[in-house]
Amino acid sequence: MAVMHQLAAKACVALLTVLRDVGSLSPAEAWTRVRERAPEVEHDWVGPGGLTAGALLRVQVNHLVKAGWVYRDDQRWEITSAGRAALRVHPSPQELGSALAEAYDHWVDRQHAYWRAFELAGAIPEGRWAADSDVAAIAEVSARHLTALLEAERPPGWRRVLGSGGRVPNLDTSCFQAWWDELAAEGLRHQNGHFDRVYQLGREDLRQLLAPPETLRRAWLLRSDVAGNNLATLWLADGFCSLHAHLLREMAPGASRAEVHAAVEDDYGEVATYSERTKLTTEVYSFLSQMSPGDLVVTYTDADYHIGTLTADPPWFKPSANSLATLRRRVEWFAGQPIPHDSIPAALFAKMTPPGDLIELPDAVPDLLELVGDREPSAPFTLPDIDQDFARKLYFPAEWLQECVELLRERPQLVFDGPPGTGKTYLARKLAAHLTAGKPQNVTFIQFHANYAYEDFFEGFRPIDDGEGGMRYVKRDGPLRTIVTAARRHPDQVFVLLIDELNRCNLPLVFGELYFLLDYRDESVATQYSPEEPFILPRNLVIIATMNSADRSTRELDAAMRRRFAFKTLHPDERPVCDLLAEWLRAKNLPDEAAIRLEQLNRLIQHRDFKIGPAYLMRESIHNGGLERAWATQIMPALHELHAGDRAALEQYTLSALRQARSS
Known part of the structure; x- marks a missing residue:
């Protein structure tokens, strides 16, 4: 006669197989199908104290849940993504029984740590997500076991714990679509199967969620x-x-x-x-x-x-x-x-x-x-000076970069403007990383466009499914309000909001009453959707924006906005941009033809805003036989608007024409 653990393993294999093939079942339906698939479980079972084979199965389901292989509620049992994987890897009762015992023992040994992870998942605010690796690291548990247990136990907030890059970690789960839809309904944007990192909470933010009361x-x-x-x-x-x-x-x-x-x-x-x-x-x-x-x-x-x-x-x-x-x-x-x-x-x-x-x-x-003297004064945040090593890596003069920092100290809003290819966005990102001491969670990047609105930027109502076939509206924080919340929690750290293409939207409509706060960081305003909450822009939040001066589809900044930002122009005819490509080529020991041709090209272009920046040519692959391709596919298309429809006029800007003019 089979011993208890052998029958238990057979029952688990049968149950997982049935749930995989049929879908979720009530406990009674599941037991009926297990008996049909493995009748020996009931036939050979002689339980202690009158324990029935059906009761044995219920005990095993508890083990399966703690292993992360089965989800159970009051009405149904359902196989999880980890359960499907276990069935594939351990098809025999002996193998699966051993793996189940190991997984269950792991739960018993580490259950307090997993409860801490569940508590952390429940503390993640609506509309935000965290990486399973970060939650696991804080709780000191296995990320693989954690994702399995979250799907099996489904504590509050479990769907907000995602895999690397913001993907749903358990792709083989039957609740994948519901998982995805629920997060999307909370306002999380997604692309190519990944939720946007702008909504991700870093480890430090997660630790704050578990801070003592x-x-x-x-x-x-x-x-x-x-x-x-x-x-x-x-x-x-x-x-x-x-x-x-x-x-x-x-x-x-x-x-x-x-x-x-x-x-x-x-x-x-x-x-x-x-x-x-x-x-x-x-x-x-x-x-x-x-x-x-x-x-x-x-x-x-x-x-x-x-x-x-x-x-x-x-x-x-x-x-x-x-x-x-x-x-x-x-x-x-x-x-x-x-x-x-x-x-x-x-x-x-x-x-x-x-x-x-x-x-x-x-x-x-x-x-x-x-x-009241009950707390030591908090250390003030500081904007760090520029060091020579940082400037050298960017091929920019340290004095020029230091002036950017000084401008931000005087007024924490700065715009880099200039023609395309001058490195505005690249420089803004690098400067943000420097100011925040390399903390990516302290930097938020957004891009304005013609349809961008106040509700996208700051706060607004979004429709979600009410679960009864209708819709309801919930208030969602935009990227500005989200980063302001983080900056308030950490007043000793610098936070940076990067706005790309600042002049592509209707700025008065996007900023609304927030215009005032750009000038008066110590004042508060009543916002459109939360007038009962005074809103303040903290001084440790820096705003760095970029503007493309050649884009004719953009809007001119009004005087009110220009007054609130400092401006640094990046232009191919002016330092430091005019020397940038030549310095980069020398540092890389590459031929100087690209710098010569670019200078030659910009002398021909009469319109200041259409001159070409060096960033198009600052890739090593271009200088290993790819200069002609880069010129034809990147620089020439950028000049089409300058002579729209006049191919003859554009011909003078081709690489071959410039080479010929140089040699003649």
């Missing part, structure tokens, strides 16, 4: 002026803060927004306007359900600010004189107060300007803790 505390401004009475003295004396909601019924801490909305509509429907009820709903919901122990609370009198910490006591309702302070939370106010108005940093003060009795102060905790 105290580092994730929030800050709130609670105004103490209620119906002409300043309650700050009462709050400070009795150790609490309060929200004016005198008509509101008592509600439990943690009430949902829908519950608060219903109560406010009932209790204030006849005495408050729609906008007043909406405001009160937001404030009561925040007070009851979003403010947490450890959060900071700020209030002020005519002359001073006061800062405190919410205790673990839940919010409560208490009748008070004149019903001014009915909804309360316990606060431990910092000693050594008050803080004078003029001690508040400008950037922090800007966050306190929106109206409302209770508003959240985004990314304000470090500044507030510094004010």
Whole structure:
């Protein structure tokens, strides 16, 4: 008679085969088909304590899930991509049983680390993704086992963990299309089977998601002026803060927004306007359900600010004189107060300007803790100087590059403009890498085009499937808001937003109210889709853009935009670009003909914006017999617009014509 582990292995092979061939099945259907495929499992089974063969299969399914080979919910079992692979590699019961035992033992030994990986997956925000290798490295687990387990366990956020380059890691899974569609519905752009890296969270960002709760505390401004009475003295004396909601019924801490909305509509429907009820709903919901122990609370009198910490006591309702302070939370106010108005940093003060009795102060905790002496001042970010080695690699003068850094220190917006082929985008990328100390996660690259809009750039609503055959709209962050969030989390680091083809779009429509912030980095604005959240451009975010001066389809920058950017021109007739190709050829020990012909060509071209930059010819393959091909296929097409339809006029720019003119 077969021993237990042999029958268990046969049952697993039969189950995986059935699920592979038939698809997902209910446990009862799966057991029926396993008996049909391997009747000896039931026939030979004699279980201890009356354990049936069907119960044996359920035990094995638990092992299969922990191996990452089967997905199980309350109604069905389904083979995973890893399960299909295991069946291919281990077709016999003996082989598969051994592999299953090894995989299950690995889970038992490392389960706490995998739970940490699951927690990290659940913390990845909607509309972002992380590489399986990064999640695995942080949790100290195997990336291969992790992707298998994520598909088998399917914890919250599991689909946001992708393979290298942003691809769905388990291509052989039956849920591939749903996986793909869900991420696309979250607003992640994709191309050629890969989701865009602009949405990827790096390892440092992922570590921040698992930071201890105290580092994730929030800050709130609670105004103490209620119906002409300043309650700050009462709050400070009795150790609490309060929200004016005198008509509101008592509600439990943690009430949902829908519950608060219903109560406010009932209790204030006849005495408050729609906008007043909406405001009160937001404030009561925040007070009851979003403010947490450890959060900071700020209030002020005519002359001073006061800062405190919410205790673990839940919010409560208490009748008070004149019903001014009915909804309360316990606060431990910092000693050594008050803080004078003029001690508040400008950037922090800007966050306190929106109206409302209770508003959240985004990314304000470090500044507030510094004010009360509870935290060492954070190291300021610095834009690093240019060193000779960096300049030498770019074949640019160090002084010219250093001037770019100085301009960014004065005003953190810079444009490289000039004709095509002058290396604008290449230089912008290299400079961004230098400024961010080589951290790719600190650089975001975008390209403007004629249809680019505010909603693409900053924030907007996107339609997604509501799961019931209809559509609903969700708010999505654009690349600017995403990189601003990262810059706020790391105020000691430099972040760079690269904008290619700056003048290809309608800039006033794309930037909207954000125009103002380019001049006033310490001020806040109310944005179009999130007016309740004060938005600030942090000073550690640098914007570097490029403009193609030869493209006639582009728009002229208006005076308002030109005033907000510094400009550095890259032109073939001017240093450093005019010497760039010759220096590069000398450094590579290559013939100098390309530099001679390019200089000759640009002398013939009368229109300044159509002169040709050296980047077209800065590839070694061109100088190993490929100069003629590069000239015909890259440089000549770039000149067609200069003499549209006049082939005779273009003939003077051909390589053969230039050579002949030089020799005559």
